[in-house]
Amino acid sequence: MKRTLCVIMAAVLFFSIALTGCGSAPKQPANQAQSSNSAQQETQQKKEELKKTTQFSFWTFQALHQQFIDDAVASWNKTNENKPIAIKTDVYPYDEMHNKLLIALQSGTGAPDIVDIEISKYSNYLKGKNPALVPLNKIVEPELDKMIKARFDNYAKDGKYYGIDYHVGAAVMYYNKEILDKAGVNADDIKTWSDYVAAGKKVAAAAGVPMTTIEVTDQWTFHPMISQQGSDYLDKDGNPILDNEINIKTLQFLKDMIYTDKIAIPTPGGHHHTEEYYAFMNKGGAASVLMPIWYMGRFVQYMPDLKGKIIVRPLPKWKDDGFRSAGMGGTGTSITVQCKNVDLAMEFLNFAKLSKEGAKKTWTVLGFDPIRWDVWEDPEMKADNKYTDYFGKGIFDMLMQIKDEINSINVGEKFPAAAAAVKKDVMFKALKEQSLTPEQSLKATAEELRKK
Amino acid sequence: MLSSVPQTDTITIKYNRKKNIFYSDKVVPYIFVLPFIISFLTFYLYSIISTIMMSFQTISGLNDVEFVGLKNYMNLNNPHFFNALTVSAKYTFFTLLVLIPLPMLLAVVLNSKMTIGRNFFRSTLFIPALTSVIVAGIFFRYSFGEQETTLANAIIKSFGIGPIVWLQSKSTAIFILVVLATWRWLGVNIVYFLSGLQGISSELYESAEIDGANTIDKFFKITIPCLKPVIIYVVTISVYAGFAMFAESFAYWRSTPPGDIGLTLVGYIYQEGFNNNDLGFASAIGITLLAIVFVLNLIQLTLFGFFKKESD
Numbered sequence: 001m002k003r004t005l006c007v008i009m010a011a012v013l014f015f016s017i018a019l020t021g022c023g024s025a026p027k028q029p030a031n032q033a034q035s036s037n038s039a040q041q042e043t044q045q046k047k048e049e050l051k052k053t054t055q056f057s058f059w060t061f062q063a064l065h066q067q068f069i070d071d072a073v074a075s076w077n078k079t080n081e082n083k084p085i086a087i088k089t090d091v092y093p094y095d096e097m098h099n100k101l102l103i104a105l106q107s108g109t110g111a112p113d114i115v116d117i118e119i120s121k122y123s124n125y126l127k128g129k130n131p132a133l134v135p136l137n138k139i140v141e142p143e144l145d146k147m148i149k150a151r152f153d154n155y156a157k158d159g160k161y162y163g164i165d166y167h168v169g170a171a172v173m174y175y176n177k178e179i180l181d182k183a184g185v186n187a188d189d190i191k192t193w194s195d196y197v198a199a200g201k202k203v204a205a206a207a208g209v210p211m212t213t214i215e216v217t218d219q220w221t222f223h224p225m226i227s228q229q230g231s232d233y234l235d236k237d238g239n240p241i242l243d244n245e246i247n248i249k250t251l252q253f254l255k256d257m258i259y260t261d262k263i264a265i266p267t268p269g270g271h272h273h274t275e276e277y278y279a280f281m282n283k284g285g286a287a288s289v290l291m292p293i294w295y296m297g298r299f300v301q302y303m304p305d306l307k308g309k310i311i312v313r314p315l316p317k318w319k320d321d322g323f324r325s326a327g328m329g330g331t332g333t334s335i336t337v338q339c340k341n342v343d344l345a346m347e348f349l350n351f352a353k354l355s356k357e358g359a360k361k362t363w364t365v366l367g368f369d370p371i372r373w374d375v376w377e378d379p380e381m382k383a384d385n386k387y388t389d390y391f392g393k394g395i396f397d398m399l400m401q402i403k404d405e406i407n408s409i410n411v412g413e414k415f416p417a418a419a420a421a422v423k424k425d426v427m428f429k430a431l432k433e434q435s436l437t438p439e440q441s442l443k444a445t446a447e448e449l450r451k452k
Numbered sequence: 453m454l455s456s457v458p459q460t461d462t463i464t465i466k467y468n469r470k471k472n473i474f475y476s477d478k479v480v481p482y483i484f485v486l487p488f489i490i491s492f493l494t495f496y497l498y499s500i501i502s503t504i505m506m507s508f509q510t511i512s513g514l515n516d517v518e519f520v521g522l523k524n525y526m527n528l529n530n531p532h533f534f535n536a537l538t539v540s541a542k543y544t545f546f547t548l549l550v551l552i553p554l555p556m557l558l559a560v561v562l563n564s565k566m567t568i569g570r571n572f573f574r575s576t577l578f579i580p581a582l583t584s585v586i587v588a589g590i591f592f593r594y595s596f597g598e599q600e601t602t603l604a605n606a607i608i609k610s611f612g613i614g615p616i617v618w619l620q621s622k623s624t625a626i627f628i629l630v631v632l633a634t635w636r637w638l639g640v641n642i643v644y645f646l647s648g649l650q651g652i653s654s655e656l657y658e659s660a661e662i663d664g665a666n667t668i669d670k671f672f673k674i675t676i677p678c679l680k681p682v683i684i685y686v687v688t689i690s691v692y693a694g695f696a697m698f699a700e701s702f703a704y705w706r707s708t709p710p711g712d713i714g715l716t717l718v719g720y721i722y723q724e725g726f727n728n729n730d731l732g733f734a735s736a737i738g739i740t741l742l743a744i745v746f747v748l749n750l751i752q753l754t755l756f757g758f759f760k761k762e763s764d
Contacts, residue, residue: 095707099726106511106731124729128512217620217710268598270620270710276597417728420708428710432620435711448530 053084054341056348059101060116061094062331064297065166068365072352085348087114094118101125105132105336113339114349117163119154119330120419123411126157134335134342135160139350146374147354148327150408155332163332164353167368169292170399170406171224171315171326174299178309179287182207187313193253196316200263203287211263212288213281214254216432218271219422220328221290225250227326227407229318233422238412242422243439243446251430251438258431266432278302290315292328293369293399300367300390307390314402323405369399376400414449421445500742507735524736533737535712536720537744539626539701543716544694546630547637551690552683555638559645560675574646578639585636589703592632593619596704619704625713632700637693641686648682649675684756688749695745698722717741 058069066089077084090112092100098121104111105125111132117125125133140152140161148168155163175187183206185199200211215221226232231246241247257264265286269276272291281289282303289295299310314324333353335345352358359372360380367387375381376396387395422445430441473479507525510518558577562570580588595603596618605615618624656674665673676683698718701709707722709715715723717737725734753759 095727102726102729121727127729128516130516275594276599279599420723420727424708424710424712428620433711451527 053086054344056085056087056114056339056341056345057112058087058089058114058116059097059112060089060091061097061118062116063091064366065116065331066091068166068361069352071361071365072348072358075357076348076351079351083344085344098124104338109338111336111338113341113345114333114335116331116333117155119165119332119411120416122155122163122332123413123415125334126162127413131157131162132337133162134337134339134346135162136164136335136346136349137161139346139354140164143350143354143372146372148371148373148403148406150327150406151330151371153408154330154411155334163334164349165330165332165371166353166362166366167294167330168371168399168406169294169328169330170369170402171220171227171290171292171328172398173288173290173313173315174295175288175311175313176284176286176306176309177311179203179207179209179284183287187311190313190316192320192322193316193318197257197261197263200257200287201261204263207287209284210265210286212257212290213267213272213277213286214258214264214431215271216266216427217423218273219419219427220272220292221254222251222422222427223409224290224292224315224326224328225254227328227409228315228323230323230407232407232410233418234410234412234414236410238410238414240414240418240446240449242418242426242449243442247442248439251426251442255431255438270428270432273298282306293395294329294367296387296391297367300386308392310391312391312395312398314398314405323402323407325402325405327406327409369396373403376403414452417452418445418449421449503735503738506732507739509732511731520732524733525740527733528736528740532712532715532720536715536717539712539715540695540697540717542626543629543633543697544691546626547633547694548687548690550630550634551637551641552686554634555641556645556679556683558638559642559649560671562642563646563649574642577642580636580638581640583636585632585699586703588636589632589700592628592635593704596628620710620713622711622713625704625709628704629697629700629714632703633697636700644682644686645679648679652678680756684753684758687752687756691748691752692745695741695748717744 058066060066060069069087069089073085073087097116098118101111101115101117102124125131137160144152151165151168152161154165155161173187173190177187180187180199180203183199183203185202190196190199196211203209203211223233226247229246229250231241231244231250233240233242235241254264258266267277268274268280268285271277272289272295278298280286282305284306291298293312296312299306315326317324333349335342335349339345353362354372356372356375356378359370359375360378362368362370363375363381364383364385367385370376376399381396382393384393426441426445429436430438436444474483508519508521510520510523512518561567562574564570567573597605598615598617598619599605600609600615604618608616616624618628652675656678657670660670660674695716696718697716701714701716701719702722705714707719707727709719718741721734721737721741724730724737
């Protein structure tokens with residue numbers, strides 16, 4: 001008896017919930033009906049507009065880039081009312097996006113119209129006779145004289161430019177002024193790497209913290225330092241030169257900083273994008289760090305306690321006439337061959353990333369150093385934003401000094417493999433595990449790359 | 453009248469024929485297994501054959517394929533492959549060492565009517581199997597961070613051991629992988645052993661008691677021999693799972709562990725196939741992995757006497 005009652009009650013409850021949504025709509029008074037008519041017309045209009053609007057899909061691995069593209073779409077639709085566009089962005093994790101794209105391009109279906117590809121993955125997509133990306137020479141070539149050309153060579157093959165970068169990625173030194181002051185060191189007096197080591201010894205003695213941290217599972221310490229000296233992982237023709245004399249000396253120099261001079265430590269967590277490192281640095285764990293200019297965003301976002309304490313300076317030189325920076329990292333925005341309206345997509349990319357306005361936005365929205373150098377001195381670039389609040393003004397004055405001291409890097413077909421090997425083998429085995437000497441470590445990896 | 457008789461006959465025959473297809477002992481079994489056959493052909497057989505073919509090719513893009521013979525297999529002779537093989541083998545060995553005896557013991561405890569709250573423990577031990585390795589892996593990744601304040605370092609600190617850099621050394625790498633695997637798979641193996649235990653007749657224990665056997669005797673002389681089929685099954689799937697492990701390593705180090713410390717064979721496939729866009733070489737690793745697991749399972753099943761006839 002009790003059970004039957006329970007079942008009936010449950011059934012009543014269920015139907016009363018299920019049927020709540022089924023109530024008939026109340027009849028509308030005449031005037032409201034009219035307004036709903038005009039509303040219908042409006043939606044009709046909107047639908048027609050939508051038909052005219054060209055839809056694009058965009059994949060990226062960096063949520064910040066989505067903000068940038070959304071912003072560009074809004075300004076495009078204001079200035080180009082006759083050809084409105086809409087972009088649907090998907091932000092995927094780094095590896096997942098690149099792998100998904102690779103499979104979509106190889107199988108010939110499912111790829112987005114526009115896509116962000118990271119530099120150390122880029123040549124994977126240029127393999128073979130017919131890359132599945134669209135050459136952008138039509139929009140790139142007219143603007144090239146106002147651009148840092150090296151940033152376009154990274155995404156080019158056989159004279160065709162396939163990607164447009166967001167930034168130069170000038171490598172700089174971020175100093176913690178508070179710690180330097182404690183040790184009586186003036187950052188502007190550090191001109192060469194030997195000055196840097198000398199200053200580091202003072203810092204270690206006076207403040208009791210290491211001068212810097214060295215990445216042992218990533219490349220942002222090693223690669224800028226060799227690029228400064230004109231060396232690289234590959235030569236111009238894409239052959240591995242990882243084990244040349246400059247590279248061996250530089251890696252030995254890094255090892256000496258850690259174990260002989262004792263002014264550096266392997267980065268907590270392995271590299272400068274780990275939670276361990278952010279926590280360590282935020283507490284004043286080290287006096288400086290070598291990273292590209294795009295690392296500013298990480299300071300602002302993850303190391304709030306250092307606000308006002310960090311100053312940005314060029315890298316120390318190796319020789320008196322040596323370069324004080326290097327162009328590091330990057331992301332090429334490309335159009336895939338599966339795009340349905342290539343011309344319009346190109347026009348949009350031109351507007352969003354190559355134009356003067358677009359270049360300024362890469363600084364105001366993203367905090368990146370634009371690839372278009374003729375905007376660096378623009379008054380708009382001096383306006384306050386969250387980056388000037390954090391680091392102080394004059395970032396671009398400093399960048400202007402080093403703009404011609406940036407070597408291009410060689411991005412051959414073996415670059416993804418070389419970069420991956422430096423990250424996971426060379427640095428780790430020579431600096432952290434110490435299972436191989438710097439020379440052995442570089443030689444072993446270079447041999448392996450040659451065999452591929 | 454006469455003419456109408458054959459007409460009805462043909463109708464019944466036609467009807468019967470239709471009916472016959474669905475009632476025929478010969479046809480119906482095939483219809484029932486058809487969904488499996490189709491999924492097997494498309495998702496297993498086709499993939500395996502296509503992988504074997506790809507392992508002899510260099511693939512640079514859509515319709516851009518070159519036959520290279522055994523080159524991909526020759527390239528397997530490199531330190532990364534052997535590192536990955538060692539890590540996978542060590543991991544399989546240690547998971548077998550932990551994930552067979554431990555769940556068996558726990559299952560015996562949970563099966564005993566004397567245990568208080570055994571249903572509660574059964575379900576809580578099973579819950580990790582329902583979570584995603586990646587989600588749980590993030591928790592483990594941070595627990596094994598290198599600061600003094602992380603969970604793992606806080607625990608060993610109470611024993612007076614200094615903070616350890618868990619994620620950057622070969623020996624700790626296998627340890628943390630096995631910890632994650634144990635946490636996740638313990639409950640599943642307990643369920644297997646519990647179901648095995650419930651199949652053992654209580655009369656066996658009763659008669660043993662009458663003969664004067666103690667608890668340890670009963671465990672080794674009755675429980676383990678009766679659980680043999682379950683043990684064979686669990687070892688077989690554990691060998692396979694050990695060599696196929698990828699997610700745990702991915703959770704700790706993403707796709708590129710430094711110095712290959714946590715690189716597994718499947719991780720190496722992922723690295724070569726997707727990170728380096730070399731699907732031909734990745735296929736060769738995959739086929740080699742298939743062969744290794746196949747041989748290992750054959751050896752193990754032979755040792756257990758799985759292929760002997762019941763009567764022997």
